[in-house]
Amino acid sequence: MDKNKIQKNFLIKILCFITAFGVWLYIYNVENPTRSYKLTGVPVEIVNTDTIESSKLTVLPNQDLTVTLTLEGPASEVYRAKAEQFKIVVDLSTYAVKKGSNLIPVEITQYPTNINIKKNESLRVNVEIDEYIEKSVPVKLEVDVTTKDSYYPFEQVVKPDNVLVSGAATYVNSVQWVLAKGSASNADADVSLNLPLKAVDETMKEVKDVKINPTTVDVLIPVRKSKNVTIKVPTKGENNKNIIIKTIEPDPSSIDLVGETQDIGNIEYIETEALDLSTITGNNTVTLKLALPKDAKPVNGKDTVSVKVTVETINQNSVSVPVTITGLSAGLNAEPSSKNISVALKGTDSLLSNIKDGDITATIDLTNLAEGEHSIAPKVKVKEGMTIESISPEKLKITITKVVKPEE
Template sequence: MDKDSKKKSIIIRVVCIIASFCLWLYINNIENPVREYKINNVPVEIANEDILKDLKLTMLPDEELKINVTIEGPANEVYKVKKDDIKIRVNLEGYALKKGENKIPVEIVNYPAGVSIKNNEYLRVSVVLDDYVEKSVPVKNYSSVDMKRGFYKGTTEITPTTVKVSGAADYVNTVTEVRITDSFTDISSDISKLVLLKAYNANGTEVTKVSLSPSTASLNISITKGKMVKIKVNTKGTLPDNVKLKEITTSKEIEVLGEKSTLEKISQLETEAIDLSQITSTKNVSVNVHIPQGVTVSNNDRTVEVTVTVEKYITKNINLTLTESKAPDGLDLTYDKSVSIVLNGEESAVSAIKDGTIKASIDLSAVKEGQNSIDYTITGVPSGITVKTKNPDKISVTAVKKP
């Protein structure tokens, strides 16, 4: 095909299209033929829904009734109609309604002039119903309270403690509790607020398609400020004979919570008594603290660590050599210069004694010819240590005149 022939073919096609469009315009605007037109998802209003409760039935949550309709009329009218131009209603009164799907006739309330609804006497809408149930469930507090430093959450009161849950059985029967889920931050004073309630199932998932009555609760949380108090450690019994008490200490203070007037009366807390007869060495003891009525302690801290520091008393035998002084002239003296002593004192002090620290000396100025019993002196014994015994108690000295 040559170039001119192709050009003629294209021109003919364009002319045909234009002619077809003009014919279509003529038919629709001049002839205006009758047409049918289907409109989908036309909303259906509900009348007398309140009778469902008398029948112990209810519509499913979020159920939207819609229906498809076919309209008929002149083309220029039909194609202008929108679904919002048609008003359809279903009346629930007077029908034998049941759980499950119900096909109920609808009433065409209003539609645009110039068109008609085809087969309107046969139009039905599907209404799905469920058993209507009610039950009471407990209100639980899941609120989060973030306190300012030094402040603590006290008692919590919720009113009411139970609420009625109602609606479709498939949803109501899954509800196990109603929760308060509000959050509070930087709190330093009492909380008193009307809070929204939410229904939850056993898995902790919120159930939204039910009704709650009431839908709110009064939440009251008391906020208290703590007070740090010292601990008085009580004891009973006595230490063993060879043990001496040095000190009983606890560095811990406990923070008590309660009403301001109550806290003002508390200056210290006392512990249960520690039995000293069971203490044989320095040890740490965990002991319960008596908490007065009307107060609590932060973090439920009801025990303290107490350090009981003791020192054991020991004895130590030391051998010494007598140093003599003031021996009389003209007498030959004979006596045993070896003596021993037994020291008694704190273990640390006794163990720290070095050789040569303690000395024994004898004053011989009172010796006379013959047999003498002379006392001797122990010096250099550290403070806190006593000489329990001396052996011998006195020194036997024999004095003979020199030739």
């Protein structure tokens, strides 16, 4: 086929297309025949919902209500119709509704004037109705407060501590708390916050579509200066004679107090209630109440402290001690009836089991004594912490004689 013939056929096709398009334009714009058209997904609005609250009912939220409209009119209009050109409502003030599903007629209040809507009187939508309830719910705080050094936040105070949650029972019944979240940093004075509330269930997931009244709460966090002070343990009574109390140690040995600066500024230490020594029979840990100042509180919130008491048992032990003679005049000789004495000691196990040379001494002073027999009590000295129960014998017989010089 030659080139001229191809071009001729192409021109004929273009002319046919233009002619057909022109005929369509004529029919659509000049003749404009009547046509029917189904418009789907036209939204339905529910109005006057408050009128059913007096009957303790409410519309379940998040219902996507739509209808399909059968439109009739000029082709140029019905084919260009859009859902937003129509306003369709369900008026709850004109119908008696109940809990559950309610099939309610709709009312078309706005639509293009040159379009008819066929069978509009049969249009209905299914509206879900639930009980309208309200309940009091506690406020749960999640407020993070950091303070400057040596300052401490007290217990947070929230007002009100309960609020009303209302709406569809399906949603309200799942609300466990209303949550107030906030924060404050570097605080050295009382912190006041007004925080919005959010309804949450027992898993802390937000429950939407409920009303909260009031919508905010006021939170006060008192912030006070702190001071570290030592703990002292006073005592009363006398301890058992068979023990020695070695240490009395509070745990912790100090505590952080918080309060107004003028109230805690001069406090250097605090005492516990008196420890009754007569009740101590061995190593023990007791709990004693702190004698806290009127306007100061412990940071840890505890008003008691553990006190560890360690003791040593007192026992008796007899030790043989060599006797040392002093003060003997020159030219004399002294012979004691025994070179050792037995000393009964009383003391702690640690002392009695670790006696060293020099811890116990026994001496007899013969100063200014002449020849002959003498009965003398030795002087015994013991290491500090030991006491002498008895000495045996109490006196030694000392025989003093002249030293005999050998003949030359």
